[in-house]
Amino acid sequence: MNLNLRTVNVTRYITPLREGGSLPALAEADDDFKYVLKFRGAGHGVKALIAEFLGGQIAKYLGLPIPELVFANLDEAFGRTEADEEIQDLLKFSQGLNLGLHYLSGAITYDAAANECDALLASKIVWLDAFITNVDRTFKNTNLLIWKKDIWLIDHGASFYFHHSWTNWKTTAITPFTLIKDHVLLPKATLLEEAHKEFTSKLNDTILEEIVNQIPDDWLHWEDQNITPDEIKKVYFQFLSLRLANAETFLNQAQNARKTLI
Template structure:
């Protein structure tokens, strides 16, 4: 699996996308494609970008439909002409390496009341979100799009929530993910055991190590921690490896939550 993302230079800020508190934006890059840009200068900073990168690339590795991720560079002069002071500040503090998701033009938000989802795909997405501890993908905020009649996964920036406190990552790694009870696709996830068997055989420590090693060092220079970039990478690697080795724990949690639901 190739975890090497393309790098693009952002050439035009088009419009803010004011969902949530992170102020993502629609932007154009020097490859003439449009991207939903996630900024390092937003609320949760580079940790949200790391979660987006790891969550999105794990999903892609497992064969789930995710828009292409790219590293997106903002020049220091970018945004100086922006009239909105809040956006201008965001762009100023986001100079350097950010993250972009290929923009799915014409996509609509998934609505559980009107859109269907295959039971196998639903089960795979539920398993993924339990694995990466993704607190988003609820009925209120599905983070799913319908594009060209297919379901696409977006926005994994709220995953790996342990890294905001950091101290209890070993405990979190073996903790059932109780918030899975709120997952928008849980009612349709009748094939959790099958998804579990497929994904635990496909994911390996080697693939996890390869992915974690691709986290840009620029995103690992944390002022609030004394850890080196290599030490931070090792924690992400250990978290994912331990969680994978104990996947039965969050699988059972999801199965029990679904039983209660139905």
């Protein structure tokens, strides 16, 4: 599977998507496609882009439905004519490499009460989110879309929350993900053991290292940490490797959380 991302140049800012806390936007690129653009100048900066990238690439490798991810260049002159000062500042601080997700025109938000979800797919998504510690796939904010009658995963920027403190990654890697109890698909995830067997057989250190090494160095110069890009990548890889080796821990947590729902 080709996990390399294309790089596009943003040519037109269309509209902000204000339902997102980080103020993503609908934009057009020089390949004539539209993208939901995630900005490095937004709230959690490049760490949210890294989480989005890692979560999306792992989901893609596992065969889960996710819109195409692209690296998106923002020219320094882009957005100077934007009237909204908040947006103008966001674009100014986002010059350089950002991240885009292919825009699924006409998609609607997944509603657990109104939309079905296959038990195995639900179980796979729950497993993924427990693996990458994604806190943001709840009934309140599903971060799932229905497009052409299928479910698509979006928005993994709240994953890997350990990187906001960067001091307890080893502990987080082997700790059960208790927030899985709030996962929107947990009630439908009746095949967690099957998902676990499939994904633990697919994932390995080689593929995890390949994905981590694709993080752009441009996103790895952190003012709050005195560590090099290579050292940062090493921690992300070690976190994922250790978490995969201890996958039974978060699998059991999810299974126990399901029992409280029955």
